[in-house]
Amino acid sequence: MAAASTRPQTGLSNAPQNGSKRDERGRAAVGSASLPLCAEEPRGLAAIDHLLPLPKAQLARRLVATGREPTAAEFDRAGLTLAAAEREALARWFEGGLETRVRERFRAADGTVKLRLALRDDREVETVAMPIGAVCVSTQVGCAVGCRFCASGLFGVERNLTVDEIVEQVVHARALMRIDRVVFMGMGEPSHNLEAVLGAVQRIKHEALISPRRQTLSTVGAVKVFERMAAAPVRPCLALSLHLADDTRRRELLPRAHKDDLADIVAAADAYGRAIRTPVQFEYTLLAGVNDGDDDVEALCELLRGVRGYVNFIVYNPVAGLPFAAPSRERIVEIVRRVKRRDILATIRDSSGIDAQAACGQLRLTAPR
Ligand code: SF4
Numbered sequence: 001m002a003a004a005s006t007r008p009q010t011g012l013s014n015a016p017q018n019g020s021k022r023d024e025r026g027r028a029a030v031g032s033a034s035l036p037l038c039a040e041e042p043r044g045l046a047a048i049d050h051l052l053p054l055p056k057a058q059l060a061r062r063l064v065a066t067g068r069e070p071t072a073a074e075f076d077r078a079g080l081t082l083a084a085a086e087r088e089a090l091a092r093w094f095e096g097g098l099e100t101r102v103r104e105r106f107r108a109a110d111g112t113v114k115l116r117l118a119l120r121d122d123r124e125v126e127t128v129a130m131p132i133g134a135v136c137v138s139t140q141v142g143c144a145v146g147c148r149f150c151a152s153g154l155f156g157v158e159r160n161l162t163v164d165e166i167v168e169q170v171v172h173a174r175a176l177m178r179i180d181r182v183v184f185m186g187m188g189e190p191s192h193n194l195e196a197v198l199g200a201v202q203r204i205k206h207e208a209l210i211s212p213r214r215q216t217l218s219t220v221g222a223v224k225v226f227e228r229m230a231a232a233p234v235r236p237c238l239a240l241s242l243h244l245a246d247d248t249r250r251r252e253l254l255p256r257a258h259k260d261d262l263a264d265i266v267a268a269a270d271a272y273g274r275a276i277r278t279p280v281q282f283e284y285t286l287l288a289g290v291n292d293g294d295d296d297v298e299a300l301c302e303l304l305r306g307v308r309g310y311v312n313f314i315v316y317n318p319v320a321g322l323p324f325a326a327p328s329r330e331r332i333v334e335i336v337r338r339v340k341r342r343d344i345l346a347t348i349r350d351s352s353g354i355d356a357q358a359a360c361g362q363l364r365l366t367a368p369r
Pocket residue numbers: 143144145146147150151152153186187188189220361
């Protein structure tokens with residue numbers, strides 16, 4: 001692991017520095033941990049909007065989000081030549097750069113990189129960049145759903161991330177590798193922070209130039225959530241975390257998921273998938289002796305009968321202190337075979353970065369320092 005610089009590279013960084021220099025981690029302005037954080041002095045990407053007029057601010061954001069160097073020449077090329085004062089203002093911005101800081105970096109043998117990011121209030125979230133070109137972003141500090149097999153929800157939720165805190169995770173990942181896909185599957189339940197998440201989808205589309213069709217929101221689901229998503233101006237792909245097809249037992253395994261009946265949640269997810277013309281991904285983390293029985297598989301197939309989508313079976317990744325294990329490989333293969341026999345598409349997801357504790361369900365809330 002290694003501490004890493006998070007300041008974007010820029011040809012403007014040597015310009016005159018006549019602005020106030022901020023604390024490296026922004027601790028001076030830290031106030032309450034509760035939202036809204038945006039009431040505080042704008043920092044990171046948001047601060048650009050206060051430095052430059054609209055078209056130039058948009059270009060600056062896009063350059064940062066796509067990992068390009070925002071030189072004066074880039075602005076000239078776009079017909080948006082910077083005035084001297086604007087160049088200085090932008091250069092001062094780059095002295096601070098992004099609002100979030102890479103505190104630690106863990107590299108797994110398969111090339112996956114987990115970033116531990118410090119937020120402006122010194123809380124931390126984790127982001128995972130994968131060599132397949134995808135980044136898994138967090139949407140909350142912790143998670144309120146408390147799925148019994150997941151590290152992220154062990155200590156509840158502390159706060160929602162802002163739009164910028166989500167978008168910046170993509171920028172950090174892009175500094176490490178090519179990224180053209182975003183999955184909202186890190187720490188947090190995206191539907192509990194839906195406005196910011198959909199705001200981030202929009203910003204990632206316009207600034208990082210990653211289409212919503214290459215962005216996937218993963219949620220435990222609720223009918224109202226899917227209705228809100230369907231009405232949003234940008235509509236990402238949908239992954240619905242099922243993990244069990246039986247309402248009563250699912251409520252035990254996912255204790256604070258929404259209480260809508262599964263049949264209604266699945267129907268609403270299906271309607272959303274049809275509206276955006278993209279099949280829904282149904283996530284099912286396989287837990288030996290918990291949800292891998294023949295009855296469980298049968299119930300799953302019944303629940304998904306006639307639905308347009310596919311099941312993504314997630315091989316459970318061990319979390320220290322939690323009493324769960326993945327079924328044997330033979331059993332997993334048998335489950336997939338059974339589901340396919342019922343004409344339901346199914347895949348197995350072997351998570352990336354297990355040795356860096358970067359795999360699904362392993363991202364963890366840590367206390368502020
Ligand atoms: S699996 Fe997802 S919804 Fe469940 S506790 Fe973990 S982060 Fe939250």
